[in-house]
Amino acid sequence: MFTALNAEDKTLPERAADQVISMIVDGTFKPGDKLPGEYDLAQRLNVGRSTVREAIKSLVSQNILEVRRGNGTFVKEHTGVADDPLGFRFAPDKLKLGLDLCEIRLMIEPDIAAIAAQKATEQEMDQMQEACDQVKSMIRRGENHMKCDVEFHTMLARCTRNSVIYTLIPIINQAIPYFINITKRELVEQTIETHQQVLDAVRARDGHAAAEAMRRHLEYNRRNIENAISMEREQSGK
């Protein structure tokens, strides 16, 4: 880990890529910023244009830059966080992965709720209420609410002011519906209720109650996934 951060044994394009990374880290280029053109960048880094092209390609595949066609090269919003940073797609058993993800959520998210109860601003609580309401109406309309559900949990994670937690929660939470098909729409009613209980406890600044409500929410979630898994195992005759 972090081997790529050491400077030895690097090719010219790798070193050029490192220079671009340094300029992002030191704030010269910020997330969302447009990079100078190939020619300017080559001059600035004192390398050839083909080296710049190679460096950009590598930075794109590392999710540090993105090329918007006909528009230019930009610094990505969640800079350097890969599409599947923890290699979930290489897990040999996706159902086991789902339960592993539930287990780690149960370790982290009750604490997140408790911290959010201390730190959330009024504005953040209003935004979380909107997310709650949207999940509710999507469930009622029979729509897939997963994206919005992840947003609610991510907003809560942001309230901790902990950048690692804020990065990690969407990675973990998005993976579950991606790898496990949770179809029992009739059961999601409890999602509405337990989300609201978490938020009500945050509003009441009651960390203990927020953590407990989150724990109930996640344990209910885990049971749903366990049910989905036994159904899937039955169907595949395992």
Added chain:
Amino acid sequence: MFTALNAEDKTLPERAADQVISMIVDGTFKPGDKLPGEYDLAQRLNVGRSTVREAIKSLVSQNILEVRRGNGTFVKEHTGVADDPLGFRFAPDKLKLGLDLCEIRLMIEPDIAAIAAQKATEQEMDQMQEACDQVKSMIRRGENHMKCDVEFHTMLARCTRNSVIYTLIPIINQAIPYFINITKRELVEQTIETHQQVLDAVRARDGHAAAEAMRRHLEYNRRNIENAISMEREQSGK
């Protein structure tokens, strides 16, 4: 997140890379395996050799494959886990990052210790004792024990049988000494003691005591980092 896992809008090399990924996921190629040569792979994927070269380059930059010069192309051991998967090097304040990492460790690692107390095998406990002893002798010799320290915590994480936790713990734990200079060697004596307390509780199959010992260990660690941070802030006059 996971956008790269969808098949639309992909170039030929990207699709070839996806095929290689599928062959890793379905077990055709396992971590550590050598891939067929460029020519064979091109035939197998029904694409040109330049497409294969491009695909391999992209898979290397995603830490899925590695090229060992003069030897061939191999599937990486921790397949698809990037060098800095959570983008820590882009954190604007590395000292704040260190404390954020401590906070998340305090959420996860006491639970890990408790689960390890239930699940660790005799052999694993012996291996952990070796790691403990090695940390101890390195500290006594005044050597940098960080790598070995991370190994102890990673072994404990492996005892949970949770692949996500096993992936995550080394990422989090390696980052702390990478970004924060913890120099107070005279203080690390307590590391020896608290590591041993965790392990003794695991051996006694006492989950509660293991969690408590881990909490003490991490809180002591956090104080060390807080001290390192205030020293660094004083020196830089912030």
